[in-house]
Amino acid sequence: MDQTPIIATRGLDLWYGASQALHSVDMDIPEKKVTALIGPSGCGKSTFLKTLDRMNDLVPGIKITGSVTYRGQEIYDPQVDVTWLRKQVGMVFQKPNPFPMSIYDNIAYGPRTHGVRGKAELDDIVEKSLRGAAIWDEVKDRLKKSALSLSGGQQQRVCIARALAVEPDVLLMDEATSALDPISTSKIEDLISDLKEKYTIIIVTHNMQQATRVSDKCAFFLLGELIEFADTTQLFSVPKDKRTEDYITGRFG
Numbered sequence: 001m002d003q004t005p006i007i008a009t010r011g012l013d014l015w016y017g018a019s020q021a022l023h024s025v026d027m028d029i030p031e032k033k034v035t036a037l038i039g040p041s042g043c044g045k046s047t048f049l050k051t052l053d054r055m056n057d058l059v060p061g062i063k064i065t066g067s068v069t070y071r072g073q074e075i076y077d078p079q080v081d082v083t084w085l086r087k088q089v090g091m092v093f094q095k096p097n098p099f100p101m102s103i104y105d106n107i108a109y110g111p112r113t114h115g116v117r118g119k120a121e122l123d124d125i126v127e128k129s130l131r132g133a134a135i136w137d138e139v140k141d142r143l144k145k146s147a148l149s150l151s152g153g154q155q156q157r158v159c160i161a162r163a164l165a166v167e168p169d170v171l172l173m174d175e176a177t178s179a180l181d182p183i184s185t186s187k188i189e190d191l192i193s194d195l196k197e198k199y200t201i202i203i204v205t206h207n208m209q210q211a212t213r214v215s216d217k218c219a220f221f222l223l224g225e226l227i228e229f230a231d232t233t234q235l236f237s238v239p240k241d242k243r244t245e246d247y248i249t250g251r252f253g
């Protein structure tokens with residue numbers, strides 16, 4: 001590894017009750033790159049993603065052992081403030097989930113929660129975040145309208161803007177384009193490529209073309225195990241593991 005990873009996992013095991021969903025995952029995630037998690041349905045991609053900002057904490061019967069560090073800090077340490085962690089490591093979900101309020105208030109919500117009150121400051125954050133999510137021009141004249149009045153692709157970019165508004169360091173995206181049409185998908189893929197200048201991005205995708213288009217590194221999971229983690233071009237051209245090769249050539253999954 002040529003740089004210190006921003007997130008690193010070591011021996012990460014996770015159980016839902018008696019069923020083990022992650023098996024000793026070791027991964028070093030590089031900063032300001034796009035890392036894609038791929039693998040067949042049920043292999044643990046979303047589970048792994050959610051462990052990175054402790055979104056699994058409240059699942060009944062869950063047990064997590066091993067180490068997950070963010071910038072060297074053990075995130076499962078009892079002293080860690082989960083609100084702080086989730087500000088650093090934001091999440092965008094599969095289905096656009098704007099709050100039932102105006103576009104403006106969706107974006108201002110996080111900063112207000114973190115104590116920002118001044119109108120001018122909030123106006124700035126709202127504009128900057130919507131610009132960052134490549135949707136400012138489409139919504140700048142209707143900021144007071146409900147976010148639910150937008151198309152699915154626009155709603156998803158509002159959700160990305162909402163995540164950016166609290167100035168995260170890492171952005172997790174769980175199949176963030178799978179509910180969208182091809183044009184909206186391509187807009188979000190372009191956006192991901194722009195965002196990696198400032199953010200570290202980790203995406204779960206079922207779409208291998210998408211992984212090759214947007215990611216720098218790619219992790220292939222199977223039955224809760226990390227089988228292979230490599231530069232995306234390498235993983236798709238010369239996979240080291242037969243199981244990776246079988247998956248990317250469509251022999252299973």
Ligand SMILES: Nc1ncnc2c1ncn2[C@@H]1O[C@H](COP(=O)(O)OP(=O)(O)OP(=O)(O)O)[C@@H](O)[C@H]1O
Nearest residue numbers: 016021039040041042043044045046047048059206
């Ligand atoms: N809340 C939960 N409680 C119990 N089991 C769960 C829970 N969430 C996931 N699982 C199980 O953990 C395993 C991994 O699921 P996960 O959703 O992480 O896979 P995935 O690779 O993201 O799948 P998909 O591509 O279908 O979204 C599966 O066997 C799933 O049934």
